[in-house]
Amino acid sequence: MLFNPKPKMKREELYDREEELSLIENSIEKGLPLIVLLGIRRLGKSSLLNVTLNELPYRSIKIDARKVYSEFGSVPKEAIGKLILQGYLRGSTKERAKETLKSLKGVRIGGLGIELSVDKSVSLHEVLERIDSIGERFIIAIDEAQYLRFSNSRYPELIAWAMDELQNVSFILTGSEVGLLEDFLGIHNPESALFGRAHREIRLKRFERRQSIDFLRRGFEEIGLNVPEDDIEETVGELDGIVGWLTLYGYNRYLGMSHREALNRLKEDAKRLILSEFSALKRLSPRYELAMRAVANGKHRWKEIKETVELLEGKRIDDKNFSNVLNNLVRYGYLEKTIEGYFIPDPLVEHAFR
Ligand SMILES: Nc1ncnc2c1ncn2[C@@H]1O[C@H](COP(=O)(O)OP(=O)(O)OP(=O)(O)O)[C@@H](O)[C@H]1O
Ligand SMILES: [Mg+2]
Known part of the structure; x- marks a missing residue:
């Protein structure tokens, strides 16, 4: 159903995104080795990735780099190597697996089933070369790929090498911390290493107003709920075209909440979620939060944001240092910079900091 709050897997559950889906599929069909899918949080990158991988007639693996990072505190090559090989061998017989892995450094296959163990001596170059040599197309999708930076391995160089040397391996990378x-x-x-490489970049946008309205209408039709136009209009007015929030509102209605309850509950849940996501940045410096609060409360120009933060901190801040704060908030996707100044791209993020 459209209001299922988990990342979508099948095309039937995915509202629109036809254009992006066919762009990715065409790029893969044409053998483009690198596709980058960008967009702020909750616009549906993971869903689009899942559906794409499900539809393409090739073997593929989706690696959630954020998850690997939270499990290991870094993104070690042996973890990535293991995930890649597991993905490649999914559904294989033990004989085929053994044949594929034969004499790969650092890789062993367990006694029962095809349980793999991969140690530090693994070479990802060798792993990818082996997969490539088998001659079938293989797609490596890495969700939240900016987390790959937490590693001793230099993944951009690995990808650049694969783009030069391999015929059958393509990469799809997504990132919500776009900068x-x-x-x-x-x-x-x-x-x-990746400078100037031919690649396809897709920037996911929020839904336009008419799409958001249509999304909610269809979602309610699907669950057989009669919802007044006014509720839909107000919801879209408050949540903008951010499909993740629209989905959660719809899901709350599906659970039986009234319009008001559903919207309020969503805002409370979103606030908690957003502030907990933000806590990593806040740990780096409390100044990030003060800057967000200034913008959320209507300051948009560099100078007025700075003055507000100075007032809150009770001291002067060096210009360069303050520029770094705002630039980082842009890089992490919390702020957008336009000619009119700095803005928060997500109304519920704005609400959370107000
Ligand atoms: N096109 C779509 N149609 C229907 N529901 C969608 C669509 N895109 C996303 N969703 C829903 O929106 C929510 C967020 O989607 P998803 O997790 O795919 O986004 P994301 O961009 O990967 O978010 P994050 O940055 O938090 O990882 C999920 O509940 C998902 O089911
Ligand atoms: Mg995601």
Whole structure:
């Protein structure tokens, strides 16, 4: 159902995104080795990725880099190597698995089933070369790929090498911390291994007003709930075209809440979630939160945001230092910079900091 709050897996559950889906599929069909899918949180990157991988007639693996990071405190190559091989061998017989893994450094196959163990001596170059040599298309999708930066391994160099040397391996990377992922990959940085590489970049946008309204209408139709137009209009007015929030509102209604209850509950839950996501940045410096509060309360120009934060801190802040704070908030996707100044792209994030 459209209001299922988990990331979607099948095309029937995915509202629209037809254009993005066919862009990714065409790029893969044409053998493009690198696709980058960008967009702030809760716009449906993971859902789009799942559906794409489900529809393409190739073997693939989806790696959640954020999850690997939270499990290991870094993104070690042996964890990535294991996930890649597990994905590649999914559904294989033990004979085929053994054949594929034969004499791969650092990789062993367990006694029963095809339980793999991969140790530090693994070479990801060797793993990818082996997969490539089998001659079937294989897609490695890495969700929240900006987390790959927490590693001793230099993943952008590995990807650049694979793009040059391999025929059958493609990468799809997603990132919600758009600026961080761009900096990490360095596609626009002459010093970086991936500089200037042919790739396809897709920026996911929020739904337009008419799409958001249509999304809610269809979702309610699907669950057989008669919801007044006014409720729908107000919801879209408050949540904008952020499909993750629209979905949760719909799900609350599905659970039996009234319009008001559903909206209020969503705002409370969202606030808690957003502030907990933000806590990592806040730990770096409490100044990040003060800057967000200034913007949420209507300050948008660099100078007025700075003055507000100075007032809150009770001391002067160095210009360069303050620019870093705002630039980082942009890189993490909490702020957007336009010619009119700095804005919060998500109304519930704005609400959480007000
Ligand atoms: N096109 C869509 N149609 C219907 N529901 C969607 C669509 N895209 C996303 N959703 C729903 O919105 C929510 C957020 O989606 P998803 O997790 O895929 O987004 P995301 O961009 O990966 O978010 P995050 O940055 O938090 O990882 C989920 O509840 C998902 O089911
Ligand atoms: Mg996601």
